[in-house]
Amino acid sequence: MTSPSASVLPAPAAWFAGIDLLGPPDEVTRQIVERTRECVRQGSAWLEARHRAGAGGHEGVAARAVLMDGLLRTLFELAVKRARILPAGRVALVANGGYGRGELSPGSDIDLILLHEETSRDAVEPLAHGVYYPLVDAGLEVGWSVRTVSECLEVARADLRTCTALLDLRCLAGDEGLAAALARALEREVIGPDREGFIRRKLEEQAERREKSGSSVYMLEPHVKEGEGGLRDIQTAIWIARARFGGLDLRELQARGVVSEKERLAVERALEFLWRVRNALHYASGRKADQLTFELQAKVAREFGYEDRPGHQGGEQFLQAYYQVAAEVEYYSTLLIARASRPGAGSTEILPLAPGFTLSGGLIRADLEALWWDPLNLLRAFALCQEHDAELDSTTQEQILAALPAAAPELRASAEAARLFRSILGVRRGVARALRQMNRLQVLGAYLPEFGSLYCQVQYEMYHVYTVDQHSIQAVEEIERLRDGRAGEQDPQLPALMAEVPAPEVLYLGALLHDIGKGKGGDHEHRALDLLRQLRESGTVVPVILTMFGRTLRQIAQAK
Known part of the structure; x- marks a missing residue:
């Protein structure tokens, strides 16, 4: 047998040419299994070579899906021929989940359903064996089920993940009408009758996922698939938008006026980057590894062209690029979810706010002149977001x-500006959120350059799981939780003590700036003291103890 050309993706059908299906059954099975294994091995080697040569993220995941499509269609056809008769009733081999969307990274699961009518139950067993076992023998991770339409609907009602995966079903072989019937029934009988419930459950699932895999874009070891700003955030936003507005993907959502072309293109660029990062992770680890651990960061960084240089490790430079993309993902996914789930989403009513600002559909928009002719509006924009629980639209950003x-x-x-900034710190809720918004758009660092030097700064030490800037904002959020009563489980006295603080905004500022010395190198606590003296001379009041004795406070907090 001649191997397929190395210059093109191997055609799976070519690997199975010449098999005598009328020969001894065990020998036929052996040949099919061996050739499946070789097809997967050489196809995967071709895909990895393309990746090493600089193939894009979308090319990598789409080409692997194309390879699997061809292999599965061939195995299905061989199984039908070996049965010597077409099965009674209708049968379809259906992809779902990420594979249904045509997105397969090197270690991704291949999720399949052998869909059949009740009358074809006995006939599908040889088809199931003929498709499933060669895949498993080839070392592929296969999610497999054999179900009728009614059984799929029953599982979808009981399990949100299954329901969501079925939204992305795609017929690979067999009766396309049966697969289409499942898609229609899912919408008519499961999604349609309870759209609000589906959206609510997806939002709850997202919150649980973020809590488990990373509740910040700026984790030092971010999870590319499940973490905040990862691939799952985009997918969740699209699923929720589809449930509300219909459509199948971003292009159809754009056609329905749900997203703009600019927003669609921004999300597609982010997906391209994240897919390539995930592909690189799988190749670097030799398995399905979706977390950018310290060990893997340097390997992936080199693939993206980041090398160590004085004062900056390659992994640190790569992470900063990753954070920028992940922050974009977090913004656009939040924006799309807000349009689909927030009360008044989709409303065209425009409410005037402060001069030069309007609110519509949960988004605040600033006039161009307002931002360029009055610098205070660069801070005022975030105060308005805080007041109205809103986001800034992409143009304003x-x-x-x-x-x-x-x-x-x-x-x-x-x-x-100082009074306006202090008022942002002084509200009851939303302080940390406002600071995160300001930090992402670099307004916080421009106003407080001492803090700006911490932007996306990686710290390789055991005490921290966030970048330095996000660690500091997280400290503000913990104090904020004490102030509004959301914390205090470990020590019920803490909220009462917090209530006695005469100027919480000063405490917030101290927490925000407690690590500013790290942006200058050396002994960061003594360097921070010098910076704080400069700030105090400029009129900024900061609790020095939080900065000067940060290490001592940490030791006290960790003492048993």
């Missing part, structure tokens, strides 16, 4: 980034 360099010196010298 872009304009803030553009206007910031010219406006920053005036902001830092403005007493009114």
Whole structure:
């Protein structure tokens, strides 16, 4: 047998040419299993070579899906021929989940359903054996079930993950009408009657997932698939939007006016990056590994062209690029979910706010002139988001980034800006959220350059799981939780003590700046003290104890 050309993706059918299906059954089975194994081995080697040569993320996941499509269709056809008769009734081999979307990374599970009518139950057993066992023998991770349409619906009602995976079903071989009937029945009998419930459960699932895999974009070992800003965030947003508005993917959502072309393109660019990172992780580890552990970061960084240089490790540089993409994912997925789930989502009503600002559909938009001619509006935008529990629209975010360099010196010298910033710190809830928004758009670092030097700074030490800037904002959030009564389980006295603090905004500022010395190298606590003296001379009041004695406080907190 001649191997397929190395210059093109191997055609699976070519590997099975010449098998005598009328020969001894055991020998036929042996040949099919061996050739399946060789097809997977050489196809995977071709895909890895393409990846090493610089193939994009989408090319990698799509080409692997194409390889599996061809293999599965061939195995299905061989199984039908070996049975010597077509099965009575209708049968379809259906992909679902990520494979249904045509997205397969090197270690991804291949989720399949052999869908059949009740009348064909006995006839599908040889088909199931003929498709499933060669795949498993080839070392593939296969999610497999043999079900009728009614059985699929029953499982979908009971299990949210199965229900969601079926939203992405795709017929590979057999009766396409049967697969289409399942898709229609899923919408008519499961999703349609309780859209609000489906959306609510997906949001609850997302919250649980983030709690388990990383509740921040800026984890030091981020989870590319399940963490915040990862692939699952985009998928969840699209599933929720589909449940609300219909459509199958981002292009159809754009056609329905749910997302703009600019938003679609931004998400597609992010997907391209994340897919390539995930592919690189799987190749570097030799398995399905979706977390960017310290051990794997350097390997993946080199694939993306990041090498160690004085003062900056390659892995650190790569992570900063990753965080920028993950932050985009978090923003656009949150935006899409808000449009589909927030009360008033989809509303075209435009409410005027402060001069130059409007609110519509949970998004705040600023006039171009408002941002460029009044630097205070760069801070005011976040105060309005805080007040109205809203996000900034993408155009306003872009304009803030553009206007910031010219406006920053005036902001830092403005007493009114200081009062506005202190008011943002002084509200009852939403302080940490506002600081995260400001930090992502680099307004926080422009206003407080001492904090700006911490932006996306990686710290390789056992005490931290976030970047330095996010660790500091997380400290603010913990104090905020004490202030509004959401914390205090370990020590019920803490909320009462927090209530006695006369100026919580000053405590927030101290927590925010407690690690600023790390942005300058050396002994960060003594360096921070020098920076704090400069801040105090400029009129900023900061609790020095949080910064100067941070190490001592940590030792006290960890003492038993």
